[in-house]
Amino acid sequence: MQTYPPEPFRIKMTEPIRLISPKEREAALKGAGYNLFAVKAEDIFIDLLTDSGTGAMSQDQWAAVMRGDESYAGARSFHRLKAAVEDIFGFKYFVPAHQGRAAENILSACLVKPGNYVPSNMHFDTTDANIRARGGRPTNLVIDEAFDPANPHPFKGNMDIAKLEAFIEKTGADKIPFGMVTVTNNAGGGQPVSMENIKAIADVYHSYKIPFFIDAARYAENCFFIKERESGYESKSVKEIAHEMFSLADGMTMSAKKDAIVNIGGLLCMNDESLFQNVKNELILREGFPTYGGLAGRDLDAMAVGLYEGLDEAYLSYRLAQTAYLASRLNDAGIPTIQPAGGHAVYLDAHAVLPHIPQSEFPGQALAVELYREGAIRGVEIGSVMFAYPDPDSGKMIYPKLELLRLAIPRRTYTQTHMDYVADTLAKIKSRASSIRGFKFTYAPELLRHFTARFEPL
Numbered sequence: 001m002q003t004y005p006p007e008p009f010r011i012k013m014t015e016p017i018r019l020i021s022p023k024e025r026e027a028a029l030k031g032a033g034y035n036l037f038a039v040k041a042e043d044i045f046i047d048l049l050t051d052s053g054t055g056a057m058s059q060d061q062w063a064a065v066m067r068g069d070e071s072y073a074g075a076r077s078f079h080r081l082k083a084a085v086e087d088i089f090g091f092k093y094f095v096p097a098h099q100g101r102a103a104e105n106i107l108s109a110c111l112v113k114p115g116n117y118v119p120s121n122m123h124f125d126t127t128d129a130n131i132r133a134r135g136g137r138p139t140n141l142v143i144d145e146a147f148d149p150a151n152p153h154p155f156k157g158n159m160d161i162a163k164l165e166a167f168i169e170k171t172g173a174d175k176i177p178f179g180m181v182t183v184t185n186n187a188g189g190g191q192p193v194s195m196e197n198i199k200a201i202a203d204v205y206h207s208y209k210i211p212f213f214i215d216a217a218r219y220a221e222n223c224f225f226i227k228e229r230e231s232g233y234e235s236k237s238v239k240e241i242a243h244e245m246f247s248l249a250d251g252m253t254m255s256a257k258k259d260a261i262v263n264i265g266g267l268l269c270m271n272d273e274s275l276f277q278n279v280k281n282e283l284i285l286r287e288g289f290p291t292y293g294g295l296a297g298r299d300l301d302a303m304a305v306g307l308y309e310g311l312d313e314a315y316l317s318y319r320l321a322q323t324a325y326l327a328s329r330l331n332d333a334g335i336p337t338i339q340p341a342g343g344h345a346v347y348l349d350a351h352a353v354l355p356h357i358p359q360s361e362f363p364g365q366a367l368a369v370e371l372y373r374e375g376a377i378r379g380v381e382i383g384s385v386m387f388a389y390p391d392p393d394s395g396k397m398i399y400p401k402l403e404l405l406r407l408a409i410p411r412r413t414y415t416q417t418h419m420d421y422v423a424d425t426l427a428k429i430k431s432r433a434s435s436i437r438g439f440k441f442t443y444a445p446e447l448l449r450h451f452t453a454r455f456e457p458l
């Protein structure tokens, strides 16, 4: 059993939460069309929908907010962020963006043409959708172990190098405007990618002259896993590991709402000067002038400080142990989760908890609804609601290999008692799992449908 680490901080400001009655929860579910994105936050007790933008900022970040320089161009805040970005990531050029998907949109707008392919280990949903929105086809080439929830492979986010080479040979490098890897692999369980694998990915892309971009949303957690699990990295600092990782790439997109522990913000970095010119033009059109990129000066300052806090090793050690603690409590209660525990979230194998519900009836969604019903806890389905799509050639539905319920843990926000409450609630659900039913859509948009879909119980 994983022990719970003492938090390397104490609390000096609180935010009240309240547990509404079972009757009120039932009404909230009905009103939301059984989509937890549509439930009011005030009706949620423990919110594990996402770790994105939901963390607690530190006293130093709040102090930095007060120093925010709101000048339209060339603000001091921008230059403080620039110094941090250059120090940590080392790319030649960067722009801020209001969040990760804005960086993805701009990169895709500049590089993806209809009929192009963009390989990765696994794209997150917004990356996937931004590539599709430009007529491209995102392609996931993670190792097979990633699809076996019980397999304890230490780097289950790794890309399958043989598959990547075969894929490039088949499609032709000219059809691949850039290649990616997501660290950690959120869509596949928050699993890390090894440095050895990142080197091999970089070698393959570069041997075909394909620019290599890292989706760096949770790069610090990934680097801490490398420190803990990959030989040769035990005595390197997380910052040194990050340096090595980014030195292998030509650029990165980042949602700063994760490992930079801010409520809003993103980054797009690159080494190519002509791409940078195009990115700036696109940014001005969609986000704002290149020294603020859709953010307030105060947000840039909070990010500049948060980038360093996200690399703090006492924090990262606590962070990953908290996640592992929740996973181990669930496993002790007989609830299977993706092994090993991910960095930012615990991923319940909804298919294993609800084996009687077929993919077409959304077992992950059914478990998410039940978790709210039982304990006013919000998680998010990562399965067929999010990822099933009709094949563009045949029109046949293609289902994802995993049906998951993700419990994402906001940074520096919840305590051990909150995690115990979540585990106890799920243990109750497990004892009556066979009576839980699936769902069908009553409304579903074409892209990113999990955000606004509505359901009806079957």
Ligand code: F0G
Residues within 6 Å of the ligand: 049, 050, 051, 052, 099, 100, 101, 102, 124, 126, 127, 182, 186, 215, 217, 218, 254, 255, 256, 257, 265, 266, 408
């Ligand atoms: N890439 C990864 C790996 C992500 O997990 C996310 C967001 C993004 C890009 C997009 O960033 O939200 O700032 O636009 N993930 C959140 C989540 C939403 O809940 O996992 P964004």
